[in-house]
Every structure is written in C-alpha cells, then in structure tokens.
Amino acid sequence: MYQDFAKVYDHLMPSEMYNDWMEYTEQVVGDVSLHKVLDLGCGSGDFLQLVESTGAVTMGVDISPEMLKLAAHKVKADLYLQSMLDLTGLPTASLVTSFCDSVCYLTQPDDWLTLFQAVHDFLPNQGWFLFDVHSLGTLANFDDFMYRDQLEDGTDLIWESEVVEEVNRLKVHHHLTIYQPIETKEHEEAHFEKKKEHHIEVTYSMDQIEMMLKQAGFNQVNVTSDFGQEVASDSSERLFFACRKG
Secondary structure: OOOOOHHHHHHHOOHHHHHHHHHHHHHHHOOHHHOEEEEEOOOOOHHHHHHHOOOOEEEEEEOOHHHHHHHHOOOOOEEEEOOOOOOOOOOOOOEEEEOOOHHHHOOOOOHHHHHHHHHHHHOOOOOEEEEEEEOHHHHHOOOOEEEEEEOOOOOEEEEEEEEEEEOOEEEEEEEEEEEEEEOOOOOOOOEEEEEEEEEEEEEOOHHHHHHHHHHHOOOEEEEEEOOOOEEOOOOOOEEEEEEEOO
C-alpha cells in the first residue's frame, strides 16, 4: 500500500484541500489547540502540519512506512506504523481525524464497524471523531477512469480504475503504473523503471454508514458534504461525518 506511489502522492494532492479539512475541523470542534489529536491514515503528514501549527499535541497512524518517512520530515508528531483498526496501547486523544477517504481503504466486510468501535472505545467522553469518505456516486464515477501525469523529475504516472458492484457497497480497483527515471550518463538515452501498484477502495450508502456509527456507540452524528457546507446525499462528492462520544 502506497509504496512507490508515496513518491508521487504529494504531487497529486492539491495543497488547498488540507486547508479545507483544517477549516472543517475548526468549524466543528472550535479551538483545535485544546485537543490532543490522532490522525488515522496520516499519510505524508500535510494535515498534521496544519494541526501542529495551532499548538495542538499530535499523533499519526499509517500502515505505509514510506508515507511515515515523508511525514517524519514535516511534523513533530509521534508517528505509529500500524493499522487504524487497533488503537490499543496508543496515548489518549480527545480528537480523532481521518480525512482524504482513508477509511475507504478498509475493504473487508467488517472493517468499518471495527474501526468505528475502536475509535469509540479509544475516545474519552465528549471526544470527537471526524472523517470523510467517497460517496456511492463518486465511486461509481471511477468506472473506466484513466489519468496520466508527469512529475518534474520525469516520473510518469498512469492511473486506471474500474468499479465492481457488491452487495450493499461499491468497490473500485485502482491500477497504478509508475515509470521512474533511472539515472544515466549525460547524452545517454533515458531509461525508466516500471513499477505497478493495485489499490482498492470501498464505500457504502450514507444511511449504512450512519447505522454502523450508531451500532458502534456514536449517538451524535452529523453528516454533511463539501467540507461541512452542504446537505449530504449519496450523490455528493464526499461525505463528512462529525461524531461525538457521549
């Protein structure tokens, strides 16, 4: 997961989106500096950078060692290489976040409920869990998707996707082909190393997600779209969930 792709991830992610996630977080919880923050699926650490700028104490969890290496150069946060499905042993935090559809990478049938239960058990009373996921409509639009890009260092990325309908959910397969330039002597013909990665994302209907959150113990759940600015539906681009324990 996110091995060679980690090297091109920051190039693909618009920096302004992290500002939008930060504004959404402040809109929901107020002064972020009053919280100790755990970011699940923290990736290369850009969101944690913004959280740290408020003075908040931060932690990050990610399953990709390559991503955590990038994050370690950006943040002072304690970083943990582990699955977000098991939070036992981590220091306590009053705010848990997971943005940029990280939850969608949990693909086993019981994974989402397991995550929601783990976060609920981890949080203190009145603690917050904020996350976003792709809607059914957004995932459906990935069918026959193709994207190509070239980085400044000459790396080529080809991204192709296909959608599979399953019972009660949608699944998308992302096929990534990365051509990384190999250093050659001056005037020699350019050579590239070909790398392939296969990523899978899933999502559920808004009602199903709310049901799982309530089953996990979250009785206060607010669902919006467009970083908290619009009413949510299964055709929204992203679904934003603000959940409070207690």
